[in-house]
Amino acid sequence: MPKWQNKPTERTDHMTTTVLKNISEIRRYFHRNEDPVYFISATNFNLLGLDEWVKNFKYICYIDCYGGKHPNVFCPSEQPHAEFQSIEDINNYLLQHKEVIDFIKRRGGKPKFVFLMFDAETERLSKELGADVWFPKAKLRTKMDNKIETVRIGNKAGVPSVPNVLAEVKSYDDLKKTCEKAGIGHDLVLQSAFGDSGHTTFFIKSEADFRRHEHEIIGEGEIKIMKRIDCRGSAIEACATKEGTIVGPLMTELVGFKELTPYRGGWCGNEILSTAFPPKVRQKARELTFKFGEQLRKEGYRGYFELDFLIDKKTGDLWLGELNPRITGASSMTNHAAFAHADAPLFLFHLLEFSKKKFALDTTELNDRWADPSMIDSWSQMVIKHTDDSVDICTEAPETGIYKMLEDGRVVYDRFDYHRRAVESENEAFFLRILQPGDYRYEGADIGILVTRGRSMTKSFQLNERAKKWIHGIKQTVTAKPLPTATAFADPAFKIL
Numbered sequence: 001m002p003k004w005q006n007k008p009t010e011r012t013d014h015m016t017t018t019v020l021k022n023i024s025e026i027r028r029y030f031h032r033n034e035d036p037v038y039f040i041s042a043t044n045f046n047l048l049g050l051d052e053w054v055k056n057f058k059y060i061c062y063i064d065c066y067g068g069k070h071p072n073v074f075c076p077s078e079q080p081h082a083e084f085q086s087i088e089d090i091n092n093y094l095l096q097h098k099e100v101i102d103f104i105k106r107r108g109g110k111p112k113f114v115f116l117m118f119d120a121e122t123e124r125l126s127k128e129l130g131a132d133v134w135f136p137k138a139k140l141r142t143k144m145d146n147k148i149e150t151v152r153i154g155n156k157a158g159v160p161s162v163p164n165v166l167a168e169v170k171s172y173d174d175l176k177k178t179c180e181k182a183g184i185g186h187d188l189v190l191q192s193a194f195g196d197s198g199h200t201t202f203f204i205k206s207e208a209d210f211r212r213h214e215h216e217i218i219g220e221g222e223i224k225i226m227k228r229i230d231c232r233g234s235a236i237e238a239c240a241t242k243e244g245t246i247v248g249p250l251m252t253e254l255v256g257f258k259e260l261t262p263y264r265g266g267w268c269g270n271e272i273l274s275t276a277f278p279p280k281v282r283q284k285a286r287e288l289t290f291k292f293g294e295q296l297r298k299e300g301y302r303g304y305f306e307l308d309f310l311i312d313k314k315t316g317d318l319w320l321g322e323l324n325p326r327i328t329g330a331s332s333m334t335n336h337a338a339f340a341h342a343d344a345p346l347f348l349f350h351l352l353e354f355s356k357k358k359f360a361l362d363t364t365e366l367n368d369r370w371a372d373p374s375m376i377d378s379w380s381q382m383v384i385k386h387t388d389d390s391v392d393i394c395t396e397a398p399e400t401g402i403y404k405m406l407e408d409g410r411v412v413y414d415r416f417d418y419h420r421r422a423v424e425s426e427n428e429a430f431f432l433r434i435l436q437p438g439d440y441r442y443e444g445a446d447i448g449i450l451v452t453r454g455r456s457m458t459k460s461f462q463l464n465e466r467a468k469k470w471i472h473g474i475k476q477t478v479t480a481k482p483l484p485t486a487t488a489f490a491d492p493a494f495k496i497l
Helices: 003-015 023-031 087-095 099-105 120-128 138-144 148-156 172-182 207-217 280-298 340-344 348-352 362-370 465-476
Strands: 036-043 055-063 114-115 164-168 190-192 201-204 222-227 230-240 244-255 267-272 303-312 318-324 379-385 393-394 402-404 411-415 428-433 446-453 479-482
Touching: 036 244, 055 099, 055 428, 087 099, 087 120, 087 379, 114 348, 120 138, 138 148, 148 164, 148 222, 148 280, 164 172, 172 207, 172 222, 201 207, 222 280, 222 303, 230 348, 244 280, 244 362, 280 348, 280 402, 303 348, 303 379, 379 465, 393 465, 402 465, 411 428
Parallel strands: 036 055, 036 114
Antiparallel strands: 164 222, 190 201, 190 222, 230 244, 230 303, 244 267, 267 379, 303 318, 379 446, 393 479, 402 411, 402 428, 428 446
């Protein structure tokens, strides 16, 4: 018998290996995955591209960003529903939608669900559908998401927060006394326990500042009261596994640019590039993130998480900003970086952790490799919102696909694609459409996400001219008609990414 005929037997033995021992075996495991895995959310943005790493991975979304052209995105027809107040509401609506239930049952298997956000009701609905939620329990996630709790976890892990005091605030005089006792001065940043994108972050330097926000501060329980520092924002994602915490690269954050968001202090994008921060800062961020991840494991949390670090401009000191115990708007950047294509996306390790599949992994070796600057290429993403204080109805919005910037600065649609890697040069960009014709366009409404090669900020962390041209060019392609009767929305919209 020719020697090669023995190979199937050898291959079969290898296939039945009970412990995955390296990246190659982990990749192959998911390449042959038989259990259906669903990412259920308003859009598929956060886990864009995961379907190409995991067989039987599908997206169930409320908004069809692709006009029906994405093969793995399923969007049910619109049914009457109560007004959504959160991403959790959207997911709970989707899980009760007959077309979604039929879709999941038709595909069979033992479904696994992953979400950007979910609550106890989501967990109940998932159980009714016979699905496992591959994230820590909502109750634990909520506890970890509490900014006050984050400070305490950081302190236990040896990851310091900006000099702060945690206290209930009863009045401005009370606040002043608390800060004098803590020795953090009177130029302050206050954050309540929950909230995002600048909605619950308050910059307080005077009593007048306090008066503007006191209804959002008093009665909110413990508040995180921080000394205000001159800093840069940064983000880093990681995954706490039984083999140790795996750490992604440190990314810049785009925060509060008026061209992108109406919210002061609001997140509006990220950049990933190896030279954005000095090597010493990058290394420190990785060390602190590892320590935080190890502490999360002790607290009972496992899986994907993101930390924001504040980097003091004068000293280069790193301070813990906040924890997001979940995937985030930056996850798309992490999971498409060069190291992710070379090894595996970080989220694959999250799925592995929840799959109950045994694996052995040298996380130190993996972390060292991912720290290599050559594993990072340069990309940026900008979340473009409607920034005018106006309300109208969108009649035309740019489609998802690849856009070109012409020499005269105009931005034009070039071709359809749902891969950001299809962007060939800095004169092209991938745009993911969120705002649909027929939608209300209001202050804070998401228009879409623009992904470009290269930087969107200058070395001094201001929007560069190219980014401004892209933003202007995309916004110019949105048209709208006035409301029959002008109405204003009382509350800002929640973030859907």
